[in-house]
Amino acid sequence: MDIVANTLLAAGASPAMIHSLAEIPDFTPQAQALCVNVGTLSPSWVPAMKSAAELMVKLGKPWVLDPVAAGASGFRLNACLALVGVKPTVIRGNGSEIIALSSVSCSIKGVDSAHGSMDALEAAKSLARASGSIVAVSGAVDVVTDGNRVVAAHNGVPMMQKITATGCAVTALIAAFVALDPSHPLEATASALSVFCIAGELGMDLAKGPASLRMHLIDSLYGLDEAALLSRVRITDL
Ligand SMILES: Nc1ncnc2c1ncn2[C@@H]1O[C@H](COP(=O)(O)OP(=O)(O)OP(=O)(O)O)[C@@H](O)[C@H]1O
Ligand SMILES: Cc1ncsc1CCO
Numbered sequence: 001m002d003i004v005a006n007t008l009l010a011a012g013a014s015p016a017m018i019h020s021l022a023e024i025p026d027f028t029p030q031a032q033a034l035c036v037n038v039g040t041l042s043p044s045w046v047p048a049m050k051s052a053a054e055l056m057v058k059l060g061k062p063w064v065l066d067p068v069a070a071g072a073s074g075f076r077l078n079a080c081l082a083l084v085g086v087k088p089t090v091i092r093g094n095g096s097e098i099i100a101l102s103s104v105s106c107s108i109k110g111v112d113s114a115h116g117s118m119d120a121l122e123a124a125k126s127l128a129r130a131s132g133s134i135v136a137v138s139g140a141v142d143v144v145t146d147g148n149r150v151v152a153a154h155n156g157v158p159m160m161q162k163i164t165a166t167g168c169a170v171t172a173l174i175a176a177f178v179a180l181d182p183s184h185p186l187e188a189t190a191s192a193l194s195v196f197c198i199a200g201e202l203g204m205d206l207a208k209g210p211a212s213l214r215m216h217l218i219d220s221l222y223g224l225d226e227a228a229l230l231s232r233v234r235i236t237d238l
């Protein structure tokens, strides 16, 4: 929750971390986008997540799902599948999570991925077609698809995997980007992944290891300007 909220603040967005079902009717209509993250899921949170997602759909606003460790337990997988049924605008996971959600058999080793993003490309396309969501798979190359078109975002550094919840943070950043451009969710998703990964590259130039990268990534995101972005961004069609 810390790195997610601070990533959003550094990017100029305004985070609010909400769990209680009692607050959904008052709070959700004020949000321009919703990010649902099942990382530390407990049973009482599931109705709040579903209710918030349903309200966003009713209001015609975007919502984004991070299916953390989706295949690691039946409880998580069922909760994630129920949330996919509420039509997320975007689903962003690592390779193992997208493969699990797409019902292709796979082995899970916890919240980290045992699969590269390219291993999950076909799973991502079929999940996008079945759900109607944009599906993004993070990894050395981030892939984003609507089920037909596939784009790849090539920025980032491997050390980002050594900071917990960089994936969660970039999912929240995707929600912020989709809020600004709701009619282009694929482009907004690829852009958010690129921006976050370029901040990682700039941060890595100053970092000594994961803890200082975490700090420098957030500082670099805060200070990122158009010139640095345009000189580094690498998004291609696949
Ligand atoms: N090998 C890599 N090279 C470059 N960038 C990477 C690499 N691996 C991950 N990233 C970037 O790190 C960020 C987190 O992606 P990752 O796939 O590790 O998410 P995740 O497994 O869901 O992480 P978490 O569960 O800790 O939140 C993404 O922005 C991704 O682009
Ligand atoms: C380590 C961890 N456990 C539950 S959520 C989370 C953050 C990375 O997804």
Ligand SMILES: [Mg+2]
Binding pocket: 068, 069, 093, 094, 111, 167, 168
């Ligand atoms: Mg994750």
